[in-house]
Amino acid sequence: MSRFAPLCLTAALLLPAWVQAQTPQQTYRRDVADCAAGRPGQSKADCLYEARSVLRDALARKPQPDSSPQALAANAVQRCQRQLPADRADCERLARGEGTQQGSVDDGAVVKQIVTRTVGPVPPLPASSPASAP
Structure with missing residues (x-):
């Protein structure tokens, strides 16, 4: 035991009641x-x-919110729940840091962008009509 431990304990006991935590x-x-x-x-x-x-x-x-990186990430993903179901997955990807970011708060805006490419069926070429043939 440290020689300072009894001194610290004595100091804590001698503190006035109003110094200790109060509502x-x-x-x-x-x-x-x-x-x-x-x-x-x-x-x-x-x-x-x-x-x-x-x-x-x-x-x-009010109590200060938890500002740990894990809490901030969870909060960002939770905010995506307010998006339409069709946009929610992209919102969550942006919240997790995917995509690109341009600008800054000092510039007046932070623009985040995520590009999702989908490949669908190729539409048929329009048939040429006999009247339009040379």
Whole structure:
């Protein structure tokens, strides 16, 4: 065991409760109690207004989405589910990085293109009519 381990444990135990992780509501209650006790240089009304603002901002903050490469790739493929079934396979191929890309965000657009060639039956040549023969 490191000689610093007891020191770190002691420091963690000595931390005030408000430094440890709290919910926004717990932080708000602590701030309101501090306002009631009186904060130097701040009126009680201003203090309570600030406490409400901090709570509102904390509650409005949404968790950040996973930005790992795997999560971004899965998200891109998932967005293809909104495409028409006929276009979905091409969308998924583009999402996986196939095709070509031109431009950039700085240029104002990123254009992605994928070319799919299909070979169908060859249409018959039009028959020449006797009137059009020389």
